[in-house]
Amino acid sequence: MIKEEKVPFETMVFSGITFKVINRHEAHNIIGDLIDFKNQKIYNVFEDTWRFPDYEENPIFLLAEDDVEMDLFEMDFSTEEHSHIFILGFIFKGNLMVSKxxxxxxxxxxxxxxxxxxxxxxxxxxxxxxxxxxxxxxxxTLVGEYNHGELFVKGDLIAWLIYTDDMLLHFERFTDVQAIISAGRPDILICSNVQDTDGSIITVENYLPSTHKLSDIVDDAFLEFSSYGTEILGNNYLDVFKEGLSILDYDKKEKYSYADFRNQFINIIEVLSDNEELKENGKIVRHISGITYLFVPFDYEGKKYSQISEEISNGFNIRMRALWCHDDEEIMIILEYLDENGDPKYQWMNDENAQGIEFFCVKNAVMKTFEILTTPEVEDENDDEDEREYADYDNSFSLEEFAVQFGHYKLPEDLVKLYEFEQEYGVETYSECFGLTITNDKTGIKTWSEEEEFYNSFIEFAGANGSGSSYAYWLIDEDLNNCPIVVFGDEGGVHIVAENTKKLIQLLTLDTEISVDFDKAYFYQDEEYYEESENKEEFKDWVENQFNLEAIESNEDADEIVEEAQRKYKQKFNDFLVKFGIEISEEDE
Structure with a gap:
């Protein structure tokens, strides 16, 4: 039984509004049954995490029972007058109207x-x-930032621009939305009513790719570029927000409404049709971090077509394509969500004049694909073979490219730090045979079970040893910080090896690849044959400074970390494996 907290006073003024002060139990009675679009409860005010901690003095919620109007609403944990309280959340039972x-x-x-x-x-x-x-x-304009946040919007959404930079945004419906833009991967989800195989109408929540670039709709004064060349919001746009002014450039209407799309698309077809690569190979294709960009001409039912498309795999399974019929001079644009075999589960299809955010996705994909397919080839002076700028086997992949395989899951901060270290020092240079990887499909995991529930319960992210084993998160929680790490052996055996990313990083300081057999996974450094990795000392120092963890010095130290994780998760994991008919060691039964 959780003890009910006392409130320090009955009411409190914040941003000029008098709120009722309530505790967790009262807040739970109001928001405890709120659900997301998968009928899962959103809030547990008793969870004692960074969102609703119980270690702060005087934790409270502020409640407004009637409609509220205010000029500017900037949330904070306290006020100058009441600096000793800690505001967990603001709850408005009625409507909220904020002028700026x-x-x-x-x-x-x-x-x-x-x-x-x-x-x-x-x-x-x-x-x-x-x-x-x-x-x-x-x-x-709605902006969502960083992976410590998430937003659910039910009801009608009316907005010019929805922009997210690594934050999940969930929407019930787009009533009138002009543009959606994800700075990195698809982080925007929208519910759609689609027809099931039996003819019934079901509601599904889908990722919706970007419909524009920022420069298509935002005033150029507020554009900046990330280190990876991606357009991002910058240049003090928050100062403009606080004045209640817009960062949008309404004079760009022809650009963000794709007013000239027909002529642009016809020109794209003409340019690509004259490409030498097309004449040699019959198509132009690029594979970049789980995304396929393609231009291909073909004949269908006696008519000549040209198609340009972008297909996002890695769990998203989205295909956007536009077709030009040379005979009828008609354009068809199609947004498709695919099943595991690559066949359409449901789709949106219309001509180039169709309204709707789904078709803007396709038009944006056409422009992006054209830009990528016309990027000049880059010759590697250190290799006799030509390599393209967008080669998906290049280890110097961007963080955005690495993140694609994680779907809607947010990269743990510890993994981001490891990525940054590896980018500086090099793959396999700091711990034997270890390196972060981009896995474009789940082919390896599917050898264990073809059931979708099984292979979608893991995200591979790193090579574990020199023979092909891999590390993966076991997805038992929406927060990957709470998900244990398993190793898939290349010759049999799948085992829990670490409680979390930080514990795996500590294991890597032993500088020995993991051994995996059917019965167990373990680290064994043979002193007679051991050769220290080039950047081991830099890695040890980095781990100590970043995580305050001592480097592993012995096989026994490594065993202790693995055994600690297995004490916590092994039985649960074995039960999971048995559920899919996967054989486990007799000593584990």
């Missing part, structure tokens, strides 16, 4: 925003917690 900006406190951690009525504002910038807008949202 709604903003979270910090990208790492912020009070939660929960609005049961309609939310109306010019700009809304959220991060740092799980936020919920239950009665729809009307705004000019």
């Amino acid at each position: 900006l709604i903003s979270s406190y910090d990208t790492d951690n912020s009070p939660a925003l929960i609005v049961l009525g309609k939310t109306t504002t010019v700009n809304i910038n959220l991060f740092g917690s799980v936020h919920y807008l239950g009665g729809g949202l009307q705004c000019d």
Whole structure:
């Protein structure tokens, strides 16, 4: 039984509004049954995590029972007058109308925003917690930042621009949305009513790729570029948000409405049709980190067609394509969600004049694919074979490319740090035979079981040894920080090896590849044959400085970490394997 906390006072003024002060139990009675689009509860105010910690003094929620209007709403954990309290979240039972900006406190951690009525504002910038807008949202621009945040919007969404930089945004429906843009991977999800195989109408939540580039709709003064060349918001756009002004450039209407798409597409077909690579190979194709960009001409039912397409795999299974019929001079644009065999599960199809955000996705894919397919080849002076700039076997992949295989899961910060270290020092240079990888499909895991529930329960992310074993997260929690790491042996055996990313990193300091057999996985450094990796000492120092962890010095130390993880997860994991008919060691039964 959780002891009910006392509130320090009955009411409190924040941003000029008098709120009722309530505790966790009262908040639970209001928001405890709120569900996402998969009928899972969103909030557990008793969970004692960074979102709703119990180690802060005087934790409270602020409740507004009636409609609220204010000029500017910037959330914070306390006020100057009441610096000794800790605000876990703001709950609005009615409508919330803010004339300029709604903003979270910090990208790492912020009070939660929960609005049961309609939310109306010019700009809304959220991060740092799980936020919920239950009665729809009307705004000019919505921005979501960083992977410590998540947003659910139920009801109608009316907005010019939805922009996310590594934050999951879930929407029930787009009533009137002009543009959606994910700075990295697809982080925007929308519910759609589609027809099932038996003819019934079902609601599914799908990732929706970007419909534009930022420069298509945002004033150029607010554009910056990441180190990977990606357009991102910058240049003090928050200052403009706080004034209640727009960062959008409405004079770019022809660009963001794709007003000239027909002529642009015809020109793209003409340029690609004259490409020498097409004449030699019958198609132009690039494979980049789980995405296939393709131009191909073909004949169908006596008519000549040309198709340009972008297909996103790695668990997304989205294909966007546009076709030009040379005989009829007609354009068809298609957004498809594919099953595991690559066949369409459901699709949106229409001509180039069709309205709807789904078709803007395809038009954006056409422009992006054309840019990639016309990128000049780059000759590697150190290799006799030609390599293209976008080669998917290049170890110097970007963080965005590495993140694609994680789907909607957020990269743990510890893994991001390891990625940055490896980019600086090189793969397999700091721990024997270890290196982060991009896995374009789940072919290896499918050799264990072809059941979708099984292979979608893992995300491979690294090579484990020199013979082909791999490390993967076992997806038992939405937060990968709470997911143990398993090793898939190349010749049999799959085992829990670490409680989390940090423990795996500590294991890597032994500088010995893992051995995997049917019965167990273990680390064994043979002193007679051991050769120290080039950057082992740099890695040891880095681990100590970054994580305050001592390097592993013996096989016994490594065994202790593996055994600790197995004590916690082994039985649960064995039960999971048996469920799919996978044989386990007799000593594990």
